[in-house]
Amino acid sequence: MKILLVDDDPNILELVNIHLSQAGYEVIKATNGLEALAFLDEELPDLAVVDVMMPKMDGYTLTKRLRAEADIPVLLLTAKGELEDKEKGFLAGSDDYVVKPFEPKELLFRINAILRRYDKAVDTIIEVGPMKINRQSYEVSIGKKVLLPPLKEFELLSLLSSKPNHVFERDFLIERVWGYDYEGDEQTLNVHIKRLRDKLPEEVKIVTVRGVGYKLEVDAP
Incomplete structure (x- = not known):
């Protein structure tokens, strides 16, 4: 399965990439929302992991675009944990929300849970x-x-x-x-x-x- 990983922090991008790759996922990396959307012309990922605070396009806007243009599940990755931010994320169309700092195993668990739900809805x-x-x-x-x-x-x-x-x-x-x-x-x-x-x-x-x-x-x- 392909996962689109979008984060402007190169350290987070590489850390998450390592753990997702080790778990058997094919990872498509992007450093901002515009770069992520450009990939959709050539690749259709099964899920997107999106950072909220990014230049050029924030994660909420990117989530709306991904749901509208590709209809793929989205997991938001952010340093914000307040209820308002979670609500904003879900209203944008995200499927789950992980707050930094996080355990890589928790991220994998949540990704697996989302994919399981979608597995039951398709095929x-x-x-x-x-x-x-x-x-x-x-x-x-x-x-x-x-x-x-x-x-x-x-x-x-x-x-x-x-x-x-x-x-x-x-x-x-x-x-x-x-x-x-x-x-x-x-x-x-x-x-x-x-x-x-x-x-x-x-x-x-x-x-x-x-x-x-x-x-x-x-x-x-």
């Missing part, structure tokens, strides 16, 4: 080979066979199927499915992957990428 049906995944009914159809896998298995399969052939890092999968504050070990992920493999049609495979994570592959008909 209700995912088709991968002979398999159909219904995100609304939580059903997986393989031909005439309908499966109702446990919730975590379903979320994991939906995530892997959303981008076939894309390698998802183990940490990213754990954070997206179990939450950023999950304190268990990676064995839980391994067990869920094994259970999913036993349920998938032979044309669909979950491949282990050693030292990195997993990807879903579909054999050509």
Whole structure:
């Protein structure tokens, strides 16, 4: 997934870029609102992280433009924490609000939460080979066979199927499915992957990428 990161502070820009990249996101960096809008002609990000206090165009104005022109979710990043500022941000169309200084894990958690909400609103049906995944009914159809896998298995399969052939890092999968504050070990992920493999049609495979994570592959008909 692509995230548009907009902040005029180069230190914040680089810090957030590092953590988002490590979490598996593709980051598009911009130092002001006008630069951010210029990217929309070539790139359509899945979410924008926007600083409020910027030259040329403040974050509130940029949020309105992003929602009007690209209709993408926006998380505001600011040093202001007063209720009026939060209200102004939400009225501009932002989905959430993080106050500086912040813990990078909290930022990732909030980004994941926003993307989860939008995941439920779009791409209700995912088709991968002979398999159909219904995100609304939580059903997986393989031909005439309908499966109702446990919730975590379903979320994991939906995530892997959303981008076939894309390698998802183990940490990213754990954070997206179990939450950023999950304190268990990676064995839980391994067990869920094994259970999913036993349920998938032979044309669909979950491949282990050693030292990195997993990807879903579909054999050509």
